[in-house]
Amino acid sequence: MFLAVDLNDNRPIYQQLVEQIKALIARGDLREGMALPSVRQVAADLGVNLNTVAIAYRELQDQGLLAVRHGAGTVVASRRLTECDPGELARPLRSALTHLVLAGLSKAAIKQLVQSELEKLDQKGASNERVASP
Amino acid sequence: MFLAVDLNDNRPIYQQLVEQIKALIARGDLREGMALPSVRQVAADLGVNLNTVAIAYRELQDQGLLAVRHGAGTVVASRRLTECDPGELARPLRSALTHLVLAGLSKAAIKQLVQSELEKLDQKGASNERVASP
Amino acid sequence: MFLAVDLNDNRPIYQQLVEQIKALIARGDLREGMALPSVRQVAADLGVNLNTVAIAYRELQDQGLLAVRHGAGTVVASRRLTECDPGELARPLRSALTHLVLAGLSKAAIKQLVQSELEKLDQKGASNERVASP
Amino acid sequence: MFLAVDLNDNRPIYQQLVEQIKALIARGDLREGMALPSVRQVAADLGVNLNTVAIAYRELQDQGLLAVRHGAGTVVASRRLTECDPGELARPLRSALTHLVLAGLSKAAIKQLVQSELEKLDQKGASNERVASP
DNA sequence: GTGGTCTAGACCACG
DNA sequence: GTGGTCTAGACCACC
Numbered sequence: 001m002f003l004a005v006d007l008n009d010n011r012p013i014y015q016q017l018v019e020q021i022k023a024l025i026a027r028g029d030l031r032e033g034m035a036l037p038s039v040r041q042v043a044a045d046l047g048v049n050l051n052t053v054a055i056a057y058r059e060l061q062d063q064g065l066l067a068v069r070h071g072a073g074t075v076v077a078s079r080r081l082t083e084c085d086p087g088e089l090a091r092p093l094r095s096a097l098t099h100l101v102l103a104g105l106s107k108a109a110i111k112q113l114v115q116s117e118l119e120k121l122d123q124k125g126a127s128n129e130r131v132a133s134p
Numbered sequence: 135m136f137l138a139v140d141l142n143d144n145r146p147i148y149q150q151l152v153e154q155i156k157a158l159i160a161r162g163d164l165r166e167g168m169a170l171p172s173v174r175q176v177a178a179d180l181g182v183n184l185n186t187v188a189i190a191y192r193e194l195q196d197q198g199l200l201a202v203r204h205g206a207g208t209v210v211a212s213r214r215l216t217e218c219d220p221g222e223l224a225r226p227l228r229s230a231l232t233h234l235v236l237a238g239l240s241k242a243a244i245k246q247l248v249q250s251e252l253e254k255l256d257q258k259g260a261s262n263e264r265v266a267s268p
Numbered sequence: 269m270f271l272a273v274d275l276n277d278n279r280p281i282y283q284q285l286v287e288q289i290k291a292l293i294a295r296g297d298l299r300e301g302m303a304l305p306s307v308r309q310v311a312a313d314l315g316v317n318l319n320t321v322a323i324a325y326r327e328l329q330d331q332g333l334l335a336v337r338h339g340a341g342t343v344v345a346s347r348r349l350t351e352c353d354p355g356e357l358a359r360p361l362r363s364a365l366t367h368l369v370l371a372g373l374s375k376a377a378i379k380q381l382v383q384s385e386l387e388k389l390d391q392k393g394a395s396n397e398r399v400a401s402p
Numbered sequence: 403m404f405l406a407v408d409l410n411d412n413r414p415i416y417q418q419l420v421e422q423i424k425a426l427i428a429r430g431d432l433r434e435g436m437a438l439p440s441v442r443q444v445a446a447d448l449g450v451n452l453n454t455v456a457i458a459y460r461e462l463q464d465q466g467l468l469a470v471r472h473g474a475g476t477v478v479a480s481r482r483l484t485e486c487d488p489g490e491l492a493r494p495l496r497s498a499l500t501h502l503v504l505a506g507l508s509k510a511a512i513k514q515l516v517q518s519e520l521e522k523l524d525q526k527g528a529s530n531e532r533v534a535s536p
Numbered sequence: 537g538t539g540g541t542c543t544a545g546a547c548c549a550c551g
Numbered sequence: 552g553t554g555g556t557c558t559a560g561a562c563c564a565c566c
């Protein structure tokens with residue numbers, strides 16, 4: 001299984017699941033139309049409450065990333081760009097960068113870190129830029 | 135005053151204050167030894183409870199960013215760089231970048247955003263690199 | 269119950285609780301993953317305010333000793349050794365030893381006291397060294 | 403001057419002064435009958451409030467370590483063993499040892515640390531054991 | 537049920 | 552004046 005809960009993480013479990021599934025989609029490990037394991041199975045595998053998983057799935061559905069097909073499980077939705085206030089969009093970025101600056105990293109070191117993290121995300125997730133090969 | 139609370143923000147007020155003050159320190163608007171407004175004054179200005187502000191100040195004290203002197207006010211602490219696991223350090227960055235990718239931003243757009251945010255931070259905070267030339 | 273507040277103690281109640289819980293963990297009475305009584309229960313048992321206990325738990329969470337799971341109670345965190353400046357680490361020891369010297373204890377008496385206190389701590393806490401022999 | 407205030411220390415200034423003077427006495431740098439600088443001079447040297455120093459001196463007087471001779475300044479009192487509940491006496495030691503155990507130090511490492519700290523204190527402060535030479 | 541946060545108002549310790 | 556702590560009681564989020 002590709003999901004895990006970290007008990008040493010302060011964040012609520014459902015939020016950890018949301019983040020992880022988002023990351024899988026962003027990386028391209030989960031693509032449009034691919035099925036996700038059922039709420040019950042995830043709950044059983046991780047040993048968490050069924051409701052907790054359901055809330056995570058619902059959150060992702062609300063964000064337009066998952067499509068819940070009645071009786072047929074849950075699949076990755078067709079990519080719809082999330083509509084956000086551009087100002088709001090950058091807030092977590094701003095917060096993360098502040099964190100790094102206060103930790104003493106130089107501007108160059110931070111840009112390098114961003115670069116390497118972006119490459120990790122783009123390894124498989126180039127679905128948007130892909131042009132012709134299938 | 136340079137602080138504000140956003141009621142539309144999900145995060146607790148005290149955490150908003152922590153973030154804002156951290157940003158001010160990272161930008162160089164607040165420097166070593168500079169005094170912060172008193173807990174009571176901030177509370178009055180923002181219309182929040184005294185304790186809420188005290189919790190924010192205390193959090194920053196625990197993180198080593200503020201030096202709170204009982205009876206004598208609060209000042210920005212002398213910076214000792216926080217030593218952290220580099221892996222842990224990048225986690226919020228990773229999360230923020232995932233967020234942006236899912237919002238549909240291209241790799242190039244994200245790097246540009248990072249660049250512009252870093253420049254905002256570096257406007258004033260170059261005090262360490264500047265030596266003597268003017 | 270294994271906690272108590274001493275009203276003759278100058279230190280704030282929440283700090284007394286922090287110290288006591290730390291001691292229980294150091295002694296091995298509380299081990300990784302063990303659940304602590306709820307904030308409400310401790311507050312009721314000790315006759316102190318709910319917030320006072322919450323502050324103590326939160327402090328221990330910040331120090332990485334407890335894992336507080338919203339809605340699911342509090343457990344002893346999986347230990348990751350705290351990395352500290354060795355000089356800073358010895359400060360409370362230095363202060364305590366000074367105290368004992370001024371009270372008139374001989375060097376030998378102090379070492380004996382240290383020995384006996386350490387034995388109390390090591391009674392149960394040898395879980396890491398024990399391997400497999402019984 | 404042999405006293406200093408550390409602004410990055412959370413403890414109140416007067417308590418820092420008390421600790422430092424106690425350490426000087428324990429080490430033997432200050433011996434019976436030796437004069438201390440006046441309250442005013444210490445206050446001026448350290449740039450702290452006159453009252454703050456006075457409170458520190460008074461605290462030490464209450465503990466029987468200093469003798470304030472009206473109009474003639476302050477001297478180190480003739481050593482009187484501090485009367486304490488033996489249980490109370492060990493509390494700071496217990497707390498310091500707990501701290502070290504939780505930081506991951508082994509029993510042996512702690513005893514070695516105690517040994518080295520005690521030797522620092524005994525360098526000059528052997529006034530109790532000294533037998534014959536004056 | 538759990539913990540998290542906030543308020544209002546009180547009292548104490550420090551400088 | 553400053554910050555520190557505590558109380559009582561409320562409401563919210565999580566499981």
